[in-house]
Amino acid sequence: MLVFSPDSGKVIIYRNAVIDTLKNANILANTVTKYHTIRNVTANIFGRFNYLANGEYQYLDENKKPYLIKFNTIKPDTAGQTVSEGVINEESKFQFNDYFSFAGKVFLYASNKFLTYDGGTKIVHACGKIGKAYLKFNGEIDPNDILIPLPENTTDMNGKPVGSAIIYGQDTNMVYSSFVSLRGGRKDVDVVGASGFLGFDKDSKEYRISNKEKLVEQSLPGNYISLNTEDCKVYAEGKKWI
Numbered sequence: 001m002l003v004f005s006p007d008s009g010k011v012i013i014y015r016n017a018v019i020d021t022l023k024n025a026n027i028l029a030n031t032v033t034k035y036h037t038i039r040n041v042t043a044n045i046f047g048r049f050n051y052l053a054n055g056e057y058q059y060l061d062e063n064k065k066p067y068l069i070k071f072n073t074i075k076p077d078t079a080g081q082t083v084s085e086g087v088i089n090e091e092s093k094f095q096f097n098d099y100f101s102f103a104g105k106v107f108l109y110a111s112n113k114f115l116t117y118d119g120g121t122k123i124v125h126a127c128g129k130i131g132k133a134y135l136k137f138n139g140e141i142d143p144n145d146i147l148i149p150l151p152e153n154t155t156d157m158n159g160k161p162v163g164s165a166i167i168y169g170q171d172t173n174m175v176y177s178s179f180v181s182l183r184g185g186r187k188d189v190d191v192v193g194a195s196g197f198l199g200f201d202k203d204s205k206e207y208r209i210s211n212k213e214k215l216v217e218q219s220l221p222g223n224y225i226s227l228n229t230e231d232c233k234v235y236a237e238g239k240k241w242i
Helices: 212-216
Strands: 002-005 022-029 036-047 050-060 066-076 082-088 095-097 100-109 116-123 135-140 148-150 162-169 174-182 189-193 196-201 206-210 224-228 234-237
Touching: 022 050, 022 082, 036 066, 050 082, 135 148, 162 224, 162 234, 174 206, 174 234, 189 234, 196 212, 206 212
Parallel strands: none
Antiparallel strands: 002 022, 022 036, 036 050, 050 066, 066 082, 082 100, 095 100, 100 116, 116 135, 148 196, 162 174, 162 189, 196 206, 206 224, 224 234
16 A cells, blocks of 8 residues: 655545545555655545556665656556556666666566666776677666676667677687677677676676676686776686587
8 A cells, every 4th residue: 555645735525535636745655665755746546546646756876866767657556556657768867876877667666675677778888899788678676786687698679689708700710708788790609608697896897797696706606707897808707608
């Protein structure tokens, strides 16, 4: 259940239990978890579990830098849980933090602590020889611990294959590096690469991809690949993929 709080503190109810449109209200979602507050809400309430609203939500990154998210649709799902949906345009220059930008759809589920994102993220670096793709993903994001889910066979927002590996080009007979970049020729083969989760390590100034356990303790088994944003070197380790 959620709580509507009108700015005036009053709700006008007409004949036949028709409730006047609420404006400049706040929504607390929900009364149990109290994870989320949506502000500047305009809402039409038709019944206890029947309402339609829109409003604004403040995302705070790890440095408490705010970004405004507009939820165009706020309503209950079939189980009565409040679900909010909005769109973050590329022009808004939204960032999860200083190392990951995002554009796409965003969802708020009242019972979940973190928002769910369905769109594309792009890493931030100045390595000219390493291409940057808008990596398509879907998942929850913790603002204080950004880990982007990165399964095998990832694509960009246009469905083009994205690679993160040391790659052998069969046509050119050359080896090159890719890190969240559009893949090259169709015959190119990944020699060593990684999947799992994509994160950024501030101490080493590296983007890293591996399973969650290895991202915490690099000595653990598993494939791993990193991009150092200072010297632009790509390092990979693990089992060969050919």
